[in-house]
Amino acid sequence: RKEVEQDPGPFNVPEGATVAFNCTYSNSASQSFFWYRQDCRKEPKLLMSVYSSGNEDGRFTAQLNRASQYISLLIRDSKLSDSATYLCVVTMDTGRRALTFGSGTRLQVQP
Amino acid sequence: EAGVAQSPRYKIIEKRQSVAFWCNPISGHATLYWYQQILGQGPKLLIQFQNNGVVDDSQLPKDRFSAERLKGVDSTLKIQPAKLEDSAVYLCASSSDYRSTYNEQFFGPGTRLTVL
Numbered sequence: 001r002k003e004v005e006q007d008p009g010p011f012n013v014p015e016g017a018t019v020a021f022n023c024t025y026s027n028s029a030s031q032s033f034f035w036y037r038q039d040c041r042k043e044p045k046l047l048m049s050v051y052s053s054g055n056e057d058g059r060f061t062a063q064l065n066r067a068s069q070y071i072s073l074l075i076r077d078s079k080l081s082d083s084a085t086y087l088c089v090v091t092m093d094t095g096r097r098a099l100t101f102g103s104g105t106r107l108q109v110q111p
Numbered sequence: 112e113a114g115v116a117q118s119p120r121y122k123i124i125e126k127r128q129s130v131a132f133w134c135n136p137i138s139g140h141a142t143l144y145w146y147q148q149i150l151g152q153g154p155k156l157l158i159q160f161q162n163n164g165v166v167d168d169s170q171l172p173k174d175r176f177s178a179e180r181l182k183g184v185d186s187t188l189k190i191q192p193a194k195l196e197d198s199a200v201y202l203c204a205s206s207s208d209y210r211s212t213y214n215e216q217f218f219g220p221g222t223r224l225t226v227l
Contacts, residue, residue: 004153043202043218044154087153096167097209099216101153 001026004102006088012108017078021105023071023088033064035073036087044087078109115219117203123225129191132222136205145178145188146202154202198226
């Protein structure tokens with residue numbers, strides 16, 4: 001079983017749509033959680049951290065359910081510029097704080 | 112502020128050849144990481160440095176891969192000899208200090224390696 005699992009997609013949605021991505025992680029001792037965005041042939045960039053209480057940044061909302069080991073990302077009012085791969089990331093080790101990435105979910109927003 | 116620099120951006124080699132990648136982290140960042148990203152997958156950590164010491168190299172295939180950060184600033188990653196399955200993007204990242212509460216990693220543009 002992969003340490004971090006995501007639906008690879010692609011998710012094809014029209015502009016203005018709301019889209020949600022889910023992610024599950026295998027290690028209940030995971031400490032920190034993030035969503036990264038990666039544009040085609042570019043490097044990953046931090047989109048947002050994910051907290052137990054849930055957090056929102058503009059059109060983006062991230063939630064964490066530790067009991068179910070589940071992380072979600074909701075994008076409202078999708079823009080063409082949101083087209084990218086969204087990587088779910090956890091830290092498995094409190095010592096090294098190494099990032100463990102999922103394989104990513106590809107989003108294509110269409111006009 | 113300058114970002115993480117990597118070179119070369121692209122490299123094509125034949126199997127069994129050697130190749131080296133270079134990374135210059137953001138100034139003042141103590142922690143440096145090398146990741147391998149195979150097409151269709153997320154990045155996988157190969158090695159993590161803190162200044163000039165290795166924090167974690169458990170996923171580095173040490174029979175063919177080596178990395179160093181001798182002066183605690185820039186770093187090189189070498190593959191010798193290369194195999195077809197080494198074709199990937201090699202990403203370098205840096206952070207201020209992995210022991211900090213907030214430890215955002217910043218990635219360089221990567222080196223795209225093709226092994227023929």
